[in-house]
Amino acid sequence: MTKTIISVVGARPNFLKAAPLHREFLKNPSRIQSLIVHTGQHYDEAMSDVFFRDLELPKADFHLEAGSASHAVQTARVMMRFEEVVESARPDWVVVFGDVNSTLACALVCAKEHIPLAHVEAGLRSFDRQMPEEINRLLTDQVSDLLFVTEAAGVENLLREGIAQGRIHLSGNIMIDALMQHEAKADRSSVLSDLCVQPQTYFVMTLHRAGNVDSPDILRGLVRLIGGIGARRPLVFPVHPRTSRKLEEFGLLGELRSAPRVKLIEPLGYLDFLCLTKHASGVLSDSGGVQAETTYLNVPCLTLRQETEQPVTVERGTNTLARLDPEEVLRWVEAICEGKGKKTQPIPYWDGRTAERITEVLLKH
Ligand code: UD1
Ligand code: UDP
Numbered sequence: 001m002t003k004t005i006i007s008v009v010g011a012r013p014n015f016l017k018a019a020p021l022h023r024e025f026l027k028n029p030s031r032i033q034s035l036i037v038h039t040g041q042h043y044d045e046a047m048s049d050v051f052f053r054d055l056e057l058p059k060a061d062f063h064l065e066a067g068s069a070s071h072a073v074q075t076a077r078v079m080m081r082f083e084e085v086v087e088s089a090r091p092d093w094v095v096v097f098g099d100v101n102s103t104l105a106c107a108l109v110c111a112k113e114h115i116p117l118a119h120v121e122a123g124l125r126s127f128d129r130q131m132p133e134e135i136n137r138l139l140t141d142q143v144s145d146l147l148f149v150t151e152a153a154g155v156e157n158l159l160r161e162g163i164a165q166g167r168i169h170l171s172g173n174i175m176i177d178a179l180m181q182h183e184a185k186a187d188r189s190s191v192l193s194d195l196c197v198q199p200q201t202y203f204v205m206t207l208h209r210a211g212n213v214d215s216p217d218i219l220r221g222l223v224r225l226i227g228g229i230g231a232r233r234p235l236v237f238p239v240h241p242r243t244s245r246k247l248e249e250f251g252l253l254g255e256l257r258s259a260p261r262v263k264l265i266e267p268l269g270y271l272d273f274l275c276l277t278k279h280a281s282g283v284l285s286d287s288g289g290v291q292a293e294t295t296y297l298n299v300p301c302l303t304l305r306q307e308t309e310q311p312v313t314v315e316r317g318t319n320t321l322a323r324l325d326p327e328e329v330l331r332w333v334e335a336i337c338e339g340k341g342k343k344t345q346p347i348p349y350w351d352g353r354t355a356e357r358i359t360e361v362l363l364k365h
Contacts, residue, residue, distance in 0.1 A: 010039035010102025015051035020177035024355035039102040050269035078105035099133040111143035122147035123154025124309035172349025180352035189275035199279035208240035300341030
C-alpha cells in the first residue's frame with residue numbers, strides 16, 4: 001500500500017529540513033507518495049525560490065500563499081487553506097518541521113482532522129515563552145503523534161511534558177543531512193570572490209529574531225556593535241527582510257551602511273551561505289540553523305541570545321552564548337582573531353542519515 005505523506009514548508013529553515021526527507025521518500029516510490037505544501041510564509045525569491053533550486057526540491061504540489069501578516073492572521077490563513085488541502089488529499093501522514101507559524105498552523109489542522117502528524121525537530125526548548133517559536137514548539141509537540149528529536153536534551157524535555165516515550169525518536173539533525181548532501185556543490189560557489197573576501201579573514205553576521213530586531217534600542221545597540229566588529233575585521237551581513245524593514249523604520253540604515261568594512265548584502269541562497277560560513281573566521285548570529293551548521297563545520301559561532309534551545313551546540317560544538325554586551329562580544333571577536341575558537345566533538349546521529357531513520361519509523365507506523 002502506498003502512503004501519501006505531505007511535508008509542510010513555509011519559511012526559510014523549513015526548506016532545508018524538508019529537502020533531505022523528500023529525497024529519501026523518493027527512494028521508496030512504491031511505498032510513499034511524497035507531496036509538498038508551501039504555505040507561502042516566506043515568498044521573496046531570496047527567501048524561498050532559491051532554496052528550491054539549491055536543494056533540488058520540486059515545485060510545491062500545493063501553494064497556500066499565506067504571505068506576511070500578524071501572528072493571528074498568518075496562522076489563521078494557513079489553517080484555513082491547509083484544511084482544504086488535507087480534506088482533498090487525505091494524507092496518511094503530515095510532517096511539519098521546526099518552530100515557525102506555519103508549523104503550528106498545520107499541526108492544529110491535523111489534530112482536528114485526525115490526520116497523523118509527525119514533528120521533525122521536536123522537543124527543543126528555550127524556556128522563554130516570550131519567543132513566538134517557543135509557543136509554536138510547545139503546542140506542536142503536544143498534538144504530534146511522532147516526535148523526531150535532534151539531541152538528547154529534547155527527549156528529556158518531551159518526557160517532562162508528559163509525552164509518551166514510544167512516540168519520541170532521537171533521530172538526529174536533518175539539517176546536517178542537507179549540509180552533507182550539498183557541501184561539495186557549495187564548495188564550487190563563487191561567493192567569496194564575488195564579495196572580495198579571503199578565507200579565514202572575515203566574520204559573518206545574521207540577525208532576525210523579533211527579540212533582537214523589533215526594538216529600536218536593541219537594534220541601535222547591535223548596529224553600533226556591528227561597526228565595532230567591522231573596525232577589527234571585514235563583516236559580511238546578509239540582511240533578513242524583517243531586519244531590513246526594522247533598520248529602515250528605526251532610521252538606522254544610514255549608520256550601518258557607513259560602517260567601514262561592513263558588507264550589507266541581500267539574503268544569500270543556501271549554497272552561497274554554506275560556502276561563506278565554511279570559510280569564515282567566525283559567525284555571529286541569532287539563527288537556530290546557523291548554530292547547528294557552524295557546529296558541524298567547526299566554525300566558531302557566537303549566538304547573540306541569552307539561551308539556546310540546542311544546548312548540544314554549546315556542550316559539544318563551537319557555539320558560545322552572549323548577552324548583547326559589546327565588550328563581551330568584542331572580546332570573543334578578538335579571541336577568534338587570535339585563533340582561540342572552540343572545536344567541535346562528534347554529536348550522536350548528526351551523521352547525514354536522519355532522513356533515513358525518520359522514513360523507517362514513518363513506514364513502520
Ligand atoms: C520566521 C519565523 C522564525 C524563523 C524565521 C526564519 C515565525 C513566528 N517566525 O521569522 O521562527 O526563524 O522565519 O527566517 O514563524 N518578509 C519579506 N519577505 C519574505 C518573508 C518575510 O519581506 O519572503 C518580511 C515581511 O515584512 C514580514 C517580516 O519579514 O512581515 C517577517 O516575516 P515572518 O515570516 O512573519 O517572520 P520572520 O521574522 O521571517
Ligand atoms: N541561510 C541562507 N542565507 C542567508 C541566511 C541563512 O541560506 O542569508 C540559511 C542557513 O543555512 C540557515 C537557514 O537559512 O541555517 C535558516 O535560516 P534562519 O536563520 O532564517 O532561520 P532559523 O534557523 O533561525 O529558524
